[in-house]
Amino acid sequence: MAGVQVSNVSRNFGAHKALDDVSIDFADGGFYALLGPSGSGKTTLLRQIAGFDFPDSGRISIGGESVERVPVEKRRIGMVFQNYALFPNMSVADNVAFGLSVRGEPKATIASEVQRALDLVQLGKLGGRRPHQLSGGQRQRVALARAIVTKPRVLLLDEPLGALDKALRVDMQIELKRIQREIGITTIFVTHDQEEALTMSDRIGILRDGRLVQEGPPEEIYDRPQSEFAATFLGDANIFRGDATGNGIKLPDGTEISAGAGAKLAAGAKASCAVRPERIQISTGTGRLESANANSLKGQVSKRIFAGNNSTYFVERAGQTLKVIVQNTGADRLAEGQPVMLSWSPESTVLIAAV
Amino acid sequence: MAAQSATATRSGLRSALPLLAPAYLWLTVAIFLPLSAMVFFSFMTELPLSGKPWAFTLGNYAAFFSQSLYLTLLLASLRLGLEVTLWCVVIGYPAAYVLAKVLKGRSREAIFLLVILPFWSNGLVRIFSWAMVLREGGILDTALNAVLPFKINIDLMYSYPAVIIGLVHSYVPYMVLTCYLTLQAIDDSLIEAGRSLGATRLQVLKRIIIPLSMPGLVAGAALIFVPVVGSFMEPRILGGRTGTFYGTVIEDQFVAVFNWPLGAALSFILLAVVLVILAVASPVLRRAA
Ligand SMILES: Nc1ncnc2c1ncn2[C@@H]1O[C@H](COP(=O)(O)OP(=O)(O)O)[C@@H](O)[C@H]1O
Ligand SMILES: [Mg+2]
Numbered sequence: 113m114a115g116v117q118v119s120n121v122s123r124n125f126g127a128h129k130a131l132d133d134v135s136i137d138f139a140d141g142g143f144y145a146l147l148g149p150s151g152s153g154k155t156t157l158l159r160q161i162a163g164f165d166f167p168d169s170g171r172i173s174i175g176g177e178s179v180e181r182v183p184v185e186k187r188r189i190g191m192v193f194q195n196y197a198l199f200p201n202m203s204v205a206d207n208v209a210f211g212l213s214v215r216g217e218p219k220a221t222i223a224s225e226v227q228r229a230l231d232l233v234q235l236g237k238l239g240g241r242r243p244h245q246l247s248g249g250q251r252q253r254v255a256l257a258r259a260i261v262t263k264p265r266v267l268l269l270d271e272p273l274g275a276l277d278k279a280l281r282v283d284m285q286i287e288l289k290r291i292q293r294e295i296g297i298t299t300i301f302v303t304h305d306q307e308e309a310l311t312m313s314d315r316i317g318i319l320r321d322g323r324l325v326q327e328g329p330p331e332e333i334y335d336r337p338q339s340e341f342a343a344t345f346l347g348d349a350n351i352f353r354g355d356a357t358g359n360g361i362k363l364p365d366g367t368e369i370s371a372g373a374g375a376k377l378a379a380g381a382k383a384s385c386a387v388r389p390e391r392i393q394i395s396t397g398t399g400r401l402e403s404a405n406a407n408s409l410k411g412q413v414s415k416r417i418f419a420g421n422n423s424t425y426f427v428e429r430a431g432q433t434l435k436v437i438v439q440n441t442g443a444d445r446l447a448e449g450q451p452v453m454l455s456w457s458p459e460s461t462v463l464i465a466a467v
Numbered sequence: 468m469a470a471q472s473a474t475a476t477r478s479g480l481r482s483a484l485p486l487l488a489p490a491y492l493w494l495t496v497a498i499f500l501p502l503s504a505m506v507f508f509s510f511m512t513e514l515p516l517s518g519k520p521w522a523f524t525l526g527n528y529a530a531f532f533s534q535s536l537y538l539t540l541l542l543a544s545l546r547l548g549l550e551v552t553l554w555c556v557v558i559g560y561p562a563a564y565v566l567a568k569v570l571k572g573r574s575r576e577a578i579f580l581l582v583i584l585p586f587w588s589n590g591l592v593r594i595f596s597w598a599m600v601l602r603e604g605g606i607l608d609t610a611l612n613a614v615l616p617f618k619i620n621i622d623l624m625y626s627y628p629a630v631i632i633g634l635v636h637s638y639v640p641y642m643v644l645t646c647y648l649t650l651q652a653i654d655d656s657l658i659e660a661g662r663s664l665g666a667t668r669l670q671v672l673k674r675i676i677i678p679l680s681m682p683g684l685v686a687g688a689a690l691i692f693v694p695v696v697g698s699f700m701e702p703r704i705l706g707g708r709t710g711t712f713y714g715t716v717i718e719d720q721f722v723a724v725f726n727w728p729l730g731a732a733l734s735f736i737l738l739a740v741v742l743v744i745l746a747v748a749s750p751v752l753r754r755a756a
Contacts, residue, residue, distance in 0.1 A: 164659055164662075185665050185667055186665075188665070190663065190664075193656045195654065198660075199661075199674075200679070210661065210666070214661075214665055214666040214667075214670045215665055258664065259663075259664075262665060
């Protein structure tokens with residue numbers, strides 16, 4: 113097993129920059145999510161690491177060994193494809209055995225390794241089936257068993273759960289995580305599902321238009337987004353735009369918002385603040401505000417969506433719609449049209465430099 | 468519930484009948500009637516059209532077994548069919564692979580057109596063009612002698628290789644098309660999956676691509692083998708005196724000797740032999756696939 117270093121990698125398709133100077137250090141044994149909208153270059157980056165495609169510039173190394181010009185079959189990687197890519201002309205066991213058998217391993221070794229891999233993905237009894245006789249979730253497991261049975265240095269997965277329905281996807285997320293921990297393999301996981309990235313990975317890299325926007329542990333990206341894009345792509349955020357004041361921003365209407373987190377910006381620069389909807393307290397304005405909530409705004413409820421354990425309020429304020437999520441504590445709910453007071457602490461406010 | 472769906476299927480069939488009727492009518496008129504007439508002829512002593520008296524006989528079939536010439540020619544034709552089919556695989560499969568997996572867009576269309584072209588050209592024109600290329604002092608001879616520093620004599624005309632060349636050229640598009648269809652249906656990610664598991668390009672070809680394109684190879688082989696075994700035009704024109712095959716003998720019975728009953732009997736013996744070969748080969752090929 114091994115870590116992967118991607119340094120200043122660029123890949124152009126004609127005039128289109130699919131990857132633009134991307135550098136990421138994937139630690140040995142870590143579970144890494146590459147997150148980004150469709151077309152942001154996630155698959156392209158994964159294909160450079162796998163060796164299906166080669167970068168125009170930059171370096172890639174696996175386990176300290178430089179691999180930019182090493183073809184895929186020599187890189188000792190395991191890959192799981194979105195459509196599973198199981199060989200339809202082979203049984204499940206032969207699919208899993210493929211990687212060992214092309215290496216010329218002895219038959220007895222292959223049989224026992226294949227059985228072990230199938231047991232690991234809990235398909236021990238289905239080795240004799242054909243891929244078309246399996247459900248989507250089972251195919252996914254076979255694809256995973258096939259990728260790890262050769263003991264690759266890195267496991268690469270390109271939106272592996274995208275084709276599964278929601279309930280099965282959550283099961284497979286847990287399962288994948290368990291297997292990854294059990295064998296301790298460096299894993300790079302491409303997804304466009306932010307929830308999946310948050311719940312599964314040790315670190316997340318957010319891509320946009322071929323550039324790495326931000327990279328770090330999920331908590332750090334969620335709590336300290338460095339751009340409006342990162343703030344809104346990973347989770348929900350209310351964005352306020354204005355001029356930096358030194359300890360926050362001043363909105364165009366003169367309202368000041370103080371920020372206790374994020375960038376340090378000189379006064380006067382264009383800047384924005386991001387506040388997560390669940391950090392905002394909403395009230396009728398008659399009761400007392402929490403003392404820590406130094407930021408406050410008046411607004412009017414335009415819509416409420418009840419989701420059982422919580423409610424989402426949409427609040428109109430100076431032409432902007434703000435989102436507030438309130439846990440269901442049994443307290444009185446606010447009616448649509450009601451004037452309200454929003455308040456939150458500077459610690460919940462992240463200052464972001466405008467691009 | 469089950470009964471309901473059964474009636475639904477039946478009424479579906481009934482409503483489909485008007486749609487199917489023309490097809491069945493066509494099959495009856497175009498294939499079944501002439502074929503039955505030929506079966507009938509093959510048991511006659513004389514063609515009734517000539518006005519001579521005729522009777523039923525097995526003699527036409529017996530003729531095949533009484534003269535070893537027919538069996539020799541049949542074996543030669545089967546060998547010809549096998550060789551032409553093999554050459555079509557050797558030439559057509561790589562071409563189909565390049566078309567399906569390597570070329571994209573415009574260049575694919577252009578090459579496709581070149582492959583299909585023999586289909587669209589008249590068979591006789593095609594064969595006579597080959598005659599011009601292959602004969603002594605022909606295009607190939609002249610061209611090679613213009614390029615090569617030493618004198619060589621190329622006269623492939625009226626030889627077995629000429630027959631093979633002409634037939635392969637006529638039939639290779641079938642192989643390209645059937646293989647192209649199965650090859651382009653193979654998802655590229657299967658090839659990538661194989662390579663990511665450490666397989667070389669050759670191993671991917673042997674273990675994934677060829678097995679998955681086997682149906683196309685088999686279909687192409689059947690489409691080529693059957694007509695080549697009975698072929699007469701290419702052997703006659705390009706083979707000359709060496710071009711006597713089972714198919715040319717059958718043709719003689721119909722157009723030269725006017726012994727239709729014998730020609731029909733020989734045709735049905737060929738049909739039976741080919742059907743037996745296909746029946747024996749198909750389980751073997753299916754297992755390979
Ligand atoms: N082989 C290719 N040829 C041309 N353009 C490509 C190719 N592969 C990817 N692209 C382009 O590069 C961009 C990034 O693609 P991709 O990495 O597949 O995005 P993602 O996986 O994040 O959805 C897209 O705009 C896509 O159209
Ligand atoms: Mg993708």
